[in-house]
Amino acid sequence: MKRSDKALLRAQFITEHKLDTFLPTRAIESLVLFEFSANQQVFIQGQRLDYVYFLVEGKVLIDQIDAEGRQAVFAFESRAALIGEVELFNGEFGVSYCNAFTVEPTLLLGMPIEITKTYALNDPRFLRFVCTQLSEKLHRSSLFQPRAGNTAYEKVKRYLRSKVNSEGLHFKLENREELGNLLGISIRQLNRVIKQLVNEHTIKVKAKHLEVIDLKRLSPSSITRTEL
Numbered sequence: 001m002k003r004s005d006k007a008l009l010r011a012q013f014i015t016e017h018k019l020d021t022f023l024p025t026r027a028i029e030s031l032v033l034f035e036f037s038a039n040q041q042v043f044i045q046g047q048r049l050d051y052v053y054f055l056v057e058g059k060v061l062i063d064q065i066d067a068e069g070r071q072a073v074f075a076f077e078s079r080a081a082l083i084g085e086v087e088l089f090n091g092e093f094g095v096s097y098c099n100a101f102t103v104e105p106t107l108l109l110g111m112p113i114e115i116t117k118t119y120a121l122n123d124p125r126f127l128r129f130v131c132t133q134l135s136e137k138l139h140r141s142s143l144f145q146p147r148a149g150n151t152a153y154e155k156v157k158r159y160l161r162s163k164v165n166s167e168g169l170h171f172k173l174e175n176r177e178e179l180g181n182l183l184g185i186s187i188r189q190l191n192r193v194i195k196q197l198v199n200e201h202t203i204k205v206k207a208k209h210l211e212v213i214d215l216k217r218l219s220p221s222s223i224t225r226t227e228l
Helices: 007-016 024-031 113-118 124-142 153-166 176-183 185-200
Strands: 032-034 041-043 053-058 059-065 071-078 099-102 107-110 170-172 203-206 208-211
Touching: 007 032, 007 041, 007 053, 007 099, 007 107, 024 107, 024 113, 024 176, 032 153, 053 113, 053 153, 059 107, 059 208, 071 176, 107 113, 153 170, 153 208, 185 203
Parallel strands: none
Antiparallel strands: 032 107, 041 099, 053 107, 059 071, 059 099, 170 208, 203 208
16 A cells, blocks of 8 residues: 555545535545555454545455454445445444455545544534445345345346446456355356356356346346235
8 A cells, every 4th residue: 555646636536526525624635545556455354444445446345354264255345435434433433343455456535534533423414425325335235145045146146236237237357256255155156157147148258357248137037026
């Protein structure tokens, strides 16, 4: 990680993401632009955060390692995500409960944690923004929770639909081991479903890039309704 002195780029991101619509002036002035290379640590669980981050370019993996060393992948955060906001409301203010690592070259705008505490958390606009972020993340997370009859095939299709909604028809596929962890399926199951979707002419895969060529085929296989 390194600080970027590209003042124009920093100002561009502030304008592009409309940060001035929900951050007080003092918080805007404190923002620092950080450049991360791929596979670089942003923070680790148990660490006291120095910054809350606005992800303005790139992708970040959020996970947690349990006492037995098992990984639980929570999310792949992309452009416009807020990172570190949950730590503003847990029992130990600013102490991370998870790990954040970059998946690809990434730019983050960091807001110092003390500035966040003193200024942003007292601004209703920022609190509404945080609530919106948490709501969206909860919704995305719910898409991959275990459900009765939820096959690996349906889990992958649901994931691809969410990617199309956020990134369009062409996007880079995440590390398959971590993606399988997120979806609760094995790498073998994931690879088998991807191969099936390719054979069905639903998607094309080249290296790490995936293109959806038949969006209709990603629709749920069936919908079950129970009338009361």
